[in-house]
Structures are given as C-alpha cells and as structure tokens.
Amino acid sequence: MEVFLNNLQKQAVLHDRGPLFVLAGPGTGKTRILVERVRRMVKDGYPPEEICLVTFTTKAADEIRHRLSRDIGKDLVEHLNVSTLHSLALRIMIANERAHQRKVPEIADPMECYGLLKRAMEEIGISENIYSATDLQNRLVWYKTTWQADLSILPLPMQEVIRRYSQILKSESKWDLSDLIAHAINVLETEPELALAFSSIHYLMVDEFQDTSRMEYKFLKLLLQGGDNIMMVAAAAQSIYTWRGADFQALSREVEKDFPQMERIVLRENYRCGRRIIEAAASMTPEEDEVRLNGNRGEGEVLWNELPDNYAEANFIANTIINLHGQGVPLTHIAILFRSWRQASVIEQALVDRKIPYKLFGENRRFYERPEIQELVAYVQAIQALRDYNNGVSDTPIMKGAIDRIINTPPRGIGPRSKKLIRGNAVEISVEALVRAMARKDLREQVRTAALDLFNLLNRFAKMEIDRPSELIGKLLEETDWIRPLQQELDGRQAINRMRTLQEEAATYRFVEGFLNTMSEKVSFKMDDDGLALTTIHGAKGLEWSVVFLAGFNEYELPSAQALREAAGGDPVEERHVAHVAFSRARDLLLLSWYQDQIRPDGRLRSMSRSSFVGKIPQEVLREFDEKYLKIARDNESLEDYYASDEEAFEVLFG
Numbered sequence: 271m272e273v274f275l276n277n278l279q280k281q282a283v284l285h286d287r288g289p290l291f292v293l294a295g296p297g298t299g300k301t302r303i304l305v306e307r308v309r310r311m312v313k314d315g316y317p318p319e320e321i322c323l324v325t326f327t328t329k330a331a332d333e334i335r336h337r338l339s340r341d342i343g344k345d346l347v348e349h350l351n352v353s354t355l356h357s358l359a360l361r362i363m364i365a366n367e368r369a370h371q372r373k374v375p376e377i378a379d380p381m382e383c384y385g386l387l388k389r390a391m392e393e394i395g396i397s398e399n400i401y402s403a404t405d406l407q408n409r410l411v412w413y414k415t416t417w418q419a420d421l422s423i424l425p426l427p428m429q430e431v432i433r434r435y436s437q438i439l440k441s442e443s444k445w446d447l448s449d450l451i452a453h454a455i456n457v458l459e460t461e462p463e464l465a466l467a468f469s470s471i472h473y474l475m476v477d478e479f480q481d482t483s484r485m486e487y488k489f490l491k492l493l494l495q496g497g498d499n500i501m502m503v504a505a506a507a508q509s510i511y512t513w514r515g516a517d518f519q520a521l522s523r524e525v526e527k528d529f530p531q532m533e534r535i536v537l538r539e540n541y542r543c544g545r546r547i548i549e550a551a552a553s554m555t556p557e558e559d560e561v562r563l564n565g566n567r568g569e570g571e572v573l574w575n576e577l578p579d580n581y582a583e584a585n586f587i588a589n590t591i592i593n594l595h596g597q598g599v600p601l602t603h604i605a606i607l608f609r610s611w612r613q614a615s616v617i618e619q620a621l622v623d624r625k626i627p628y629k630l631f632g633e634n635r636r637f638y639e640r641p642e643i644q645e646l647v648a649y650v651q652a653i654q655a656l657r658d659y660n661n662g663v664s665d666t667p668i669m670k671g672a673i674d675r676i677i678n679t680p681p682r683g684i685g686p687r688s689k690k691l692i693r694g695n696a697v698e699i700s701v702e703a704l705v706r707a708m709a710r711k712d713l714r715e716q717v718r719t720a721a722l723d724l725f726n727l728l729n730r731f732a733k734m735e736i737d738r739p740s741e742l743i744g745k746l747l748e749e750t751d752w753i754r755p756l757q758q759e760l761d762g763r764q765a766i767n768r769m770r771t772l773q774e775e776a777a778t779y780r781f782v783e784g785f786l787n788t789m790s791e792k793v794s795f796k797m798d799d800d801g802l803a804l805t806t807i808h809g810a811k812g813l814e815w816s817v818v819f820l821a822g823f824n825e826y827e828l829p830s831a832q833a834l835r836e837a838a839g840g841d842p843v844e845e846r847h848v849a850h851v852a853f854s855r856a857r858d859l860l861l862l863s864w865y866q867d868q869i870r871p872d873g874r875l876r877s878m879s880r881s882s883f884v885g886k887i888p889q890e891v892l893r894e895f896d897e898k899y900l901k902i903a904r905d906n907e908s909l910e911d912y913y914a915s916d917e918e919a920f921e922v923l924f925g
Contacts, residue, residue, distance in 0.1 A: 275299075275306065282501075282535050283307045289529035290501040295560040296551065296854035297542025297814070300503050304475055305334055307501070308350065309341045311473065322351035322471040322493065324358070326478035330812060331357070351471060355486050356447060358493070359454035363445070366457045366464055378444040383407065386442065390434040396427050406431065411514065414448040451489050458492045469495045478812075479504035483515030487524065498529055507555035507850045510808060536560055542814055544570015546891040547860050551853035553886045554846045561850070572853075572860045572887070575895035576880065579867045580613075580822065584620035586863065587819050591626060591802065594817060594900060601627060603816040605803035607852050609828045612764060614804060615771045617821060622792050627801030631809045638792045642756075642765045643772055647789045648675040649728075649746055650739060654782050656701055656732040673699040673724075680752050682720040688713060692721070739785035740777035747773070774873055807852045818856035823864045824878045828852075849883050861895070 275283060279299055282292050283306045294300035304323060312318055325331040331353050338347045351358070360377070367374045378386065387407055410432060413424065421429045439446055445453075458465045471493050476482065479502040482490070494500060502525065509518040526532065540548050540563040547570040552561040577583040587606060595601055606617060606628075614630075618637040621628050630636065637643060651672035677692070677699060678684045684692075692707045693699050707713060707721040727750065736742045747753055747769065756762040779785040803815065807828075826834065829845035836842075853860055862884070868876040893899055 275303075276539055278535055278537050278539075279303050279306075282537075283310055285501065285533065287499055289498050289525075289532040291525065291532050291534045292501065292503045293505065293534070293536040293560040294503050295505055295507065295537065295540065295563050296851075297540040298537035298560075298563065299539075299541060300477070300505075300537070301330075301334070301812075303537075304477060304501075304503060305337050305341070307475065308338060312342050312346055312350075316473065318346050318349035319351070319470050320472040321475075322358075322473070323475045324353065324355055324477065324490070326354065326481055327812070328354055328357070330477065355489060356450050359450040359489065362454040362457055362464070362468060363450060365467065366461060369461075369464060373443060375439075375443045375445045377447055378439070378442075382444065383446055386438050386444070387431070387435050390431050390438055394427070394430045394434050396431055410435070411448050414446075414452065451485055455485070455489050455492060458489075465492075465495075468493065471495075472497060473499045475501040475503070477503050478508075479521075480506055480509040480518040481511040481516045482521060484517070484521065484524070485515065487521060491528070498531075500529070505558075505560055507558040507561050507847055508811065510811070510844055510847050510851060512844055538562070539564050539566060541566045542857055543854060544568050544858055546570045546572045547853060547856050547858075549891045550860065550887050551850050553888055554850040554853065554883060567857065570856070570858050570860070571893065571899050572862070572891050573893050573895045573899055574862045574864075574884070577863060577865045579869050579875075580616050580865050581620075581869055583821060583863050583865045584617045587617065587821060587861075588620040588624050588626060590819075590861065590900070591621075592624060593897065595626075597900065599817060601802045602800060604819075605805065605810065605813075605815040605817070605855065606819045606821055607805060607807050607810050607855065608821045609807060609830060609848070611806060612767060613822045613827070615768055617804065619771075619775055621802075621804075628804050629799060629801050631803055631805035631813075637768065637771075638789075640765070640768055642769055644793060645675055645679045646743060646746070646769055646772055647786070647793065648672040649750075650742060650782060650789075651786055652676060652728050653731045653742065654786060656728045660729075660732060671698040673701070673704055677704075677721075677724060680750060682723065683716045684720050688717045692717075737781050738777075739779050739782045740773050742782065743769075743773045743776055770870070770873075774869065777873070807848050810855050811851055814855050814857060816857045817859045817861070818852070819861045819863065820852050821863055823862045823881045823884065824868075825881050826878070828881055828883065846883065846886075849881075859900070 279302070282290065282303045285307070292300065292303070294303075308321060308323060311321060323331075323334060325334060335347055335350075335352050338350065338352070364374050384407055387410070391406070406428065409424075409428065413432070421432060424432070439449075458468070474490060474494055474497075476490060490500070504518065506518055506522075509516060536559060543551070543565065544567050545565040548563050548565045550572045552563070555561055575586060577586055591601070591604060594604065608614060608617070615637045618628075622638065649672070655672060674689070674693070677689060689699070691710075691713060692703055694703065696703065704721055704725055708718055708725065710718065713721075731742065731746070734742075734745075736745070753766055753769075756765050776785050779788070803810075803813075805813075807820075820828075822828070828849060829837075829842040833842040833845045864880040864884075865878055868878050870876055
C-alpha cells in the first residue's frame with residue numbers, strides 16, 4: 271500500500287544510521303513512521319533479527335506486528351523483535367535460568383504479590399497500623415522502578431519487609447514483574463556469554479520514550495552493546511508516568527550527553543484533531559515544543575457542561591450518546607474518559623439503564639460483574655427467597671443460585687467440597703438444602719454450624735419489616751462483618767465504595783422485588799466489542815475516537831487531590847499532561863463535563879468545583895453545550911460516508 275508521508279515524516283523514515291530523536295505530538299503519525307521505517311529497512315536488506323522496536327504496551331506491539339505482517343509478510347515479522355521492555359527482559363531471564371539448568375519461575379500477578387507482601391509483613395511483625403499493605407506495595411513499585419540500589423534510603427521496617435518479601439518470592443519460585451528489568455540488567459552485566467547471545471540487536475527504535483525510566487534506559491543501552499543506532503520517539507507533553515520512575519527532562523539531558531551527534535526532528539502536522547481541540551490540548555502544556563501543531567482536520571468542537579451532581583452528569587453523557595448515535599455516529603467512535611476507575615460505576619449504571627453497549631479498556635469486569643456486587647445482590651435475593659419460603663412458596667425463581675454465591679461470603683469455613691455435598695445432585699443450593707445441612711452427619715461440625723449461622727442471619731433479615739432495598743443493604747453491611755476484612759485487601763477500599771454505590775442505586779426503588787428484577791437484567795447485560803469505550807485517561811493513551819467525553823473534570827479529580835497535595839500550592843505539571851492526553855484523544859468533538867456536588871457512595875454530598883484547568887483553555891475555542899453543536903458531518907456529506915471515508919483515509923495516511 272502506498273503511504274503518504276510529509277517531509278518531516280519521510281526524513282525520519284529514511285534516517286539510516288546513528289541516533290535520532292523524534293518529538294511527535296498527538297496525531298502526528300508517530301506509529302506510522304515507526305512502522306514505515308521498519309518496513310523500509312527490511313526492504314532495503316537489513317536483517318530483521320537485527321531490528322528491535324520497543325513499545326510501551328503489549329497491545330501496541332501486537333498492533334505494530336499486525337501492520338507489518340500486511341506489508342512485509344508474517345515470516346519476516348517473526349524474525350523482528352517487536353515487544354515491550356518487560357517481554358525482552360523476561361526472555362533474557364528465562365534464557366539465564368535455562369542456561370543454569372534451573373526451574374523457570376512464574377510471574378506473580380499483582381494480587382499474588384500483594385498476598386506475599388502481606389505475608390512478609392506478618393512474619394516481620396509489621397502492623398498495618400504502621401504501613402498498609404497497599405501503600406507499601408506502591409512504595410515497593412516506586413523503589414524498584416526508580417532503581418534505587420540502596421535500601422538504606424527507606425525506613426528500617428520497610429527494609430526488613432522488602433528483604434523478607436524477596437526471600438519469599440525466591441522460595442515460591444516467583445518473579446515480581448517490577449523486578450524483571452533490574453534482574454535482566456544484572457544478567458547482561460555479569461553473564462558475558464548470555465549477553466553475547468542477545469547482542470544481535472543493531473538497530474533499536476523506542477516508542478513512548480517519554481515514559482522510560484533511567485533503569486529502562488540503561489537496559490536499552492545494554493541491548494545496543496555500545497552502538498548508537500537508536501531512534502527515540504517521544505512527546506514531552508504526554509509524560510504521565512513519573513510515579514513509576516519516568517523523568518523525561520532528566521532523561522533527555524542524559525541522552526544528549528550519551529549521543530551528542532544526535533539528529534532531532536519535531537513533527538508539526540496533526541492529522542487527528544480539529545483546530546479547536548488542538549488549541550485546547552496545547553493550552554494544558556504550553557511550555558512543550560511539540561504541542562504547537564498545525565491542524566488538518568477542520569475546526570472541531572470543544573463543549574462544556576456543568577451538572578448538578580455526578581449522577582446528573584452520567585445521565586447527561588448517556589443521553590447525549592443516544593443523540594449522537596441517532597445521528598449516525600457509530601458507538602465504536604465514542605469514548606468516555608475519567609481520571610480513575612472510582613468514577614466509572616455511576617457512568618456504567620447510566621449506560622446499562624439505557625441498554626447502551628460498552629466495553630472497558632484496562633478492566634476485565636463491569637460494575638455489575640464485580641464479585642462484591644453480585645454477592646450483595648445474592649444476599650438480597652436469598653433474603654427475599656426465604657421470605658417466600660416462610661410464606662409457603664418453595665423454590666422461588668428469584669433465588670437464581672443466591673445461596674451458592676453467599677454460602678461462604680464473608681468466609682465462614684464452607685469450602686468447595688462441602689458446598690458440593692450440600693448441593694447434592696441439584697443445580698444450586700436451595701433453602702431446604704441449607705436447612706438439611708444443619709443436621710447432616712456427613713458434614714463437619716464447623717460446616718453444620720456455619721450453615722446454621724447463615725440460615726439464622728437470613729431468617730432474621732427475612733422477618734424484618736424492611737421493604738426498601740437500600741435499607742436492607744445498609745443493615746447487611748453493618749451486621750455481616752463484611753466490610754472489615756475488605757479493608758485489608760488490595761482492592762478493598764474500591765470494593766466497599768462499589769457496594770455503597772449499589773446501595774445508593776437501590777435507594778431509587780421502593781420495594782425489594784423491583785430492585786431484584788432490575789438487577790437481574792443488569793447483571794446479564796454483557797460488554798460488546800461494538801460498543802463505546804469506557805476507560806481511564808491512562809488507559810486511553812495511544813488511542814483516539816471521533817467523540818470523547820471527559821467526565822468529572824473537577825478540581826480534586828483532574829487535577830487529582832493527591833497531585834495537588836504533592837504540589838503544595840505549586841503547579842501539578844503531570845496532571846496538566848494527563849489533561850493534554852485526554853483532550854488529544856478526540857478527533858472531532860470533545861465534551862468536558864463537571865458537577866457541583868458529588869453524591870458519595872455512602873449518600874453524603876461533597877461540594878465540588880470545576881477543574882482549575884478549565885481557565886487555561888482559550889475562551890474562543892470553548893462553547894457551552896448545545897445540541898446544535900453535536901453535528902459532526904461535513905457539509906454535503908452524510909455521516910455514513912464521512913465515517914467510511916474517515917477510516918479509509920486515516921488507515922492510508924497513518925495506519
């Protein structure tokens with residue numbers, strides 16, 4: 271396929287040898303120049319095994335491999351090194367273990383790491399009153415990714431926990447993902463034969479270089495084995511990972527020192543965003559050179575709307591999406607962005623209420639698929655089923671496996687084997703089966719007692735004269751000792767907030783039956799690849815949509831409360847970068863919304879104000895929301911034709 275390249279893009283693609291630094295703002299085609307440079311080099315006869323292209327995410331690596339497969343064929347692509355730094359480090363570590371005839375450890379997932387860290391804390395005798403396991407895990411990631419070699423910079427109790435944690439990882443034959451690059455560096459520096467085996471990389475290209483830490487940069491240089499054929503593609507305004515050790519300004523100085531003859535190219539043409547969107551995004555980071563871009567996509571729109579509260583905001587967004595979709599905008603061209611997943615549940619409720627298909631980026635479970643939500647609903651189902659049972663109605667259809675789900679939630683010592691015995695040949699555990707379990711001799715006394723305790727709990731609630739589901743949920747959370755153990759878990763605080771959010775939703779129902787009927791529909795509502803995107807701003811990096819909603823554009827959300835505390839009255843620079851990334855995901859329409867009051871999961875109101883960043887946006891590019899500005903199609907061109915031609919043109923120009 272013939273690909274259009276402007277002069278600066280062509281200069282980057284044709285760059286042959288020596289260091290090259292490309293500053294590439296949003297929509298300037300940075301992925302295209304990386305793909306085209308690899309394609310050009312392979313066609314010019316460069317051995318593919320000598321070329322390495324490093325991406326920030328596995329998804330980006332897969333996408334680049336897919337594009338290259340179309341251009342140069344799968345056989346050649348298999349010989350290229352297109353991967354993340356962690357994947358490269360893992361290959362080195364596996365090779366090292368096999369060279370020494372050792373068993374290759376497994377990568378521990380974050381929950382496993384959290385559990386092992388808690389174990390280390392318990393063995394050392396560190397109370398969570400001193401350090402919470404969550405905070406300690408965050409500090410541990412920072413310590414490792416910033417490559418702090420000296421444990422003495424940390425408080426003594428933390429040093430002891432880290433040492434014990436490392437010992438436990440080794441004894442369990444596990445690797446912590448955040449250790450991989452440091453381990454790989456050690457191997458390359460101390461195992462010359464193995465380093466030689468990985469010395470075939472002569473041409474290195476690095477995407478998203480602004481998010482590279484000093485430790486990762488050293489790893490890159492070791493891969494080059496003293497060579498200087500490195501191409502770094504970066505966007506200073508999109509540096510949003512300082513919390514994992516990235517410091518673009520310091521790294522830029524180090525790069526200039528290492529490669530004084532480095533060529534520098536700044537891409538200036540934005541082919542993604544309308545002019546107003548470009549100006550709004552640039553206003554977040556005016557100090558960065560690469561944000562001063564020329565637009566090639568018309569004017570675009572930047573609209574704002576202030577809502578009474580976060581629920582009203584979610585309803586506004588959902589209703590506007592229905593309006594846009596009714597005009598012919600495909601849902602796959604729409605995204606809702608927010609600063610943190612904590613903000614997502616209210617928006618999900620509004621989408622599910624209107625049966626608007628959506629998919630999550632960076633999260634595998636929808637709000638209504640979360641275990642704590644399904645378990646809480648199951649408790650309400652079981653209580654209602656027991657009410658029916660007490661009234662002479664057997665095997666009520668509202669049960670739907672409720673007792674199966676809650677029989678060991680919170681944990682009460684009824685394991686999978688005991689559950690199977692209680693269930694027998696039935697599809698699910700009925701009320702009768704639970705009653706029989708209290709006296710069965712083939713069950714352990716602990717299990718019989720636990721079954722009795724659960725039945726008594728459900729029966730007590732069933733006899734309460736509580737019709738309102740929100741009141742029922744509130745008493746359940748108070749009396750089941752459910753929340754206390756959650757407070758000690760990695761995702762515990764978020765889980766508690768989600769349960770309180772469900773309680774808030776339940777307050778809109780007068781009777782339990784109506785609430786359960788609606789929950790049945792919502793729990794069965796599935797994610798759809800043809801739906802709109804719901805994601806954090808960090809999860810949206812590298813992606814784009816025709817229409818982008820930035821929800822919760824409030825002070826203490828964006829910029830975040832933590833960033834404002836750390837800035838101590840100064841400029842929260844990285845939060846401006848986050849806003850820049852959010853704005854520049856939009857091609858044609860950017861909708862900013864904020865609210866006056868936040869209804870918290872516990873029902874309390876918190877007074878809010880719009881983000882201070884709103885005042886940085888040039889007023890001439892901002893318009894207050896009006897439906898008349900939602901028209902996206904160009905003059906004399908239908909939306910159907912517009913989106914068909916839009917996708918084709920973008921694929922040809924920039925992939």
